[in-house]
Amino acid sequence: MGHPKPPPHQVVANDLRRRLDTHEWPVGQKLPSRARLAEEYGVGPNVIQKAQEHLIAEGRLQGRTGSGTYVTEPRERRRMIRSRHPQRRGSPFRAVMDELGRAGTCKAHSEARTPAPHDIAQRLGIQPGEECVRTRYEFLEDARPVQLSVSWEPMAITEGTPVMLPEMGPLAGKGVVERMHSIGVDIVTALEVPRPGRATQEQANLLGASRGDLVLVIERTYYDGDGRAVETADITVPDARWEVAYETAVDPP
Incomplete structure (x- = not known):
């Protein structure tokens, strides 16, 4: 009996975290729109939103009202x-x-x-x-x-x-x-x-x-x-x- 599959937003969050770690998007850069990322990952925009919220809570991303989501310096715990x-x-x-x-x-x-x-x-x-x-x-x-x-x-x-x-x-x-x-x-x-x-x-x-x-x-x-x-x-x-x-x-x- 295998391990249960993680929810889609967690899968997306893990991959976004990997892309941030490889500096695909440098600090200060705006991420692609949720619609574009949703199309890329084959999920709904709500899944992208939830994944990004996790990374915002971790301090990896920053949401700016009316502007989008940006890469920020990793936050030290x-x-x-x-x-x-x-x-x-x-x-x-x-x-x-x-x-x-x-x-x-x-x-x-x-x-x-x-x-x-x-x-x-x-x-x-x-x-x-x-x-x-x-x-x-x-x-x-x-x-x-x-x-x-x-x-x-x-x-x-x-x-x-x-x-x-x-x-x-x-x-x-x-x-x-x-x-x-x-x-x-x-x-x-x-x-x-x-x-x-x-x-x-x-x-x-x-x-x-x-x-x-x-x-x-x-x-x-x-x-x-x-x-x-x-x-x-x-x-x-x-x-x-x-x-x-x-x-x-x-x-x-």
Whole structure:
């Protein structure tokens, strides 16, 4: 009994990848139209589209609205060691970018008085519907989104303080740990639970990927000295660009 044949789009993607590796189309060149490639491979245009989407997600191709599909420099898959950077000032993402010598910035949009959904309430140890500040982040490398996050903070902790909105006020951009410390809440523990997932259409649009591409979703929660959860976030990392690792110190004998 032989192995099942791969789907047509995978066959086409493999052959397009081979042609890119042999520099049949140099970096910056526009690929033939989907109709022409479909005729060449004897498949429908939707198969070509799906094959190209895989190569776009890999960073081998770039789609330009209204113009076509172009060859781009292969994208390096790099390692992000999240546990290497103490959770004190700023964000682990900025620390990783500094380590790589790249410009790491972020865009953020906060919404106050957002009712906590059931799963977020469980993580924060509050009642569903309790008011939180929800902040959506786009983390940028050299002005391109490469990581996403949605953060939740109970308003019972921050309401009426200068740091209620994470990216506004005197400590904007300083990170959860420093902001909470400024109002007398000392974070002592960060728990991260990584889980594999698939990119939603919204996430794919922001990350320049395809819907359904593999992502790593890191569920992170910060706790104070009394074991109270003071912030929780879902951090979405595209698998095609980042390998996430955790480094553990070992005590000498």
